[in-house]
Amino acid sequence: MTVRTRFAPSPTGFLHIGGARTALFSWAYARKHRGSFILRIEDTDVARSTPEAVQAILDGMNWLGLDWDEGPFYQMERMDRYKLVIQKMLDDGTAYHCYCSKEELEVLREQQMSQNLKPRYDGRWRPEEGKVLADIPQGIPPVVRFKNPKTGAVAWDDLVKGHISISNEELDDLIIARADGTPTYNFCVVVDDWEMGITQVIRGDDHVNNTPRQINMLKALGANIPQYAHLSMILGDDGQKLSKRHGAVSVMQYDDEGYLPEAVLNYLARLGWSHGDEEVFSMQQFCEWFDLDHITPSAAQFNTEKLNWLNAHYIKQADSTTLVQEVSKRLQSKGVSIAAGPELSKVVEMYRERANTLNELVASVVYFYQLPAIDEAAAQKHITPEILPVIKALADQLAVIDWSAEAIHGLIEQAVLQHALKFPKIAMPLRVMLTGGAQSPSIDGVMVLLGRESVVSRIKAITG
């Protein structure tokens, strides 16, 4: 049977990191088995769904490069279909009307809670052989409930967690259509997974408890039961559940912060899944290797340090043109013009091995295009009164020599010898004067790129 997986987010916010991983695994599974990956937008919660959120999800998927073969399907556009199925279930007797008001249910719930019972519907409107139902109250539009089996157990072999079995006694008759006739989540999922021919449902493990209900409905409809794979959740860097308090929860925020999609993808792939000792791999490789057998069933804590390491790796590996474009875009948005400075590609080559993120790279390279702010502490430490005349004299020579790294290096060496100093004694003050700080690539290389004019004027601005 051809594999068909799906990613089914509800558009109530951006695509967060947990959702992205679910999408990634679902996508990879389809790719691995040359099946289809379907995108379905679960937007039946009209009050909370927004078109902006739909767009945010699409943006996130696109940024990561997770392409889908079918969809996006919108559940709101499938209302007619759901209503037909509900009517059929009503006709078949696998669903029934319930006239309980929300208030009644609230009372019931409180009673059960106070007795330390699991709150659930007591089945008062459930038709039963020989049971006499109360008179239908006036003016209360009924909801439709699924007639869940009362005995036995629902079990499935979860592709991640193994065998899971839940007694039907734990389940109640869930509402599948609201009083206004609109279908609810658990029901739409069932109809969609069925009609879209989903073979593997790969989703977050917060859905484990929905699975037995869904399987029961699938059975009532005579549908095939897909396989289920429940992925554990991703915890924040602090080990706490991911929430709005954790800054970077939207995948697009990783873009903003200067992470490459390859790095995020590689990191996410490795979070909860493994292939022996492999740490760094392409998505193509991932799709070949990916399987559900090597997914960890326990929750995983997000680790920004490791993401940084991977990101640094991908920055080093990145295609030069792409990298330059990214850096250029980011410089531009910071209002830094590169027109008057050195060729950006050379600057990027000089710095790409030193940055964890594109933003770090950008920040460390700004001084080529703008006068840097001088770090006070560094200046204090390295620009000493004794060295000032030496540097000043050097500047005069720099103004006239050949402009090459070799010549500049030779000049510094010469000064070093002449004044019986160590190389850093001269390199460090130069570094501070030219770049603003005490860290940079080799100083002669920096000077060559910066250009004679900038070098001399930046030195003179300080030495006078």
Place this chain on the structure above:
RNA sequence: GUCCCCAUCGUCUAGAGGCCUAGGACACCUCCCUUUCACGGAGGCGACCGGGGUUCGAAUCCCCGUGGGGACGCCA
């Protein structure tokens, strides 16, 4: 409270009864490289939640604890 799930270095993980004196990666520490900081290279520190079984043998299987998480909506 009830039900369900989970449990190996600080973190992500390898591990399907002997290959485990528990492997890799990030982080951390030391050293090397060096013109500072990075990069890179070589080392190091560091874990099977506890208790019972099963077995000749258990990180691996079973049970019980403990701890963590999830679910219990006319949300998805």
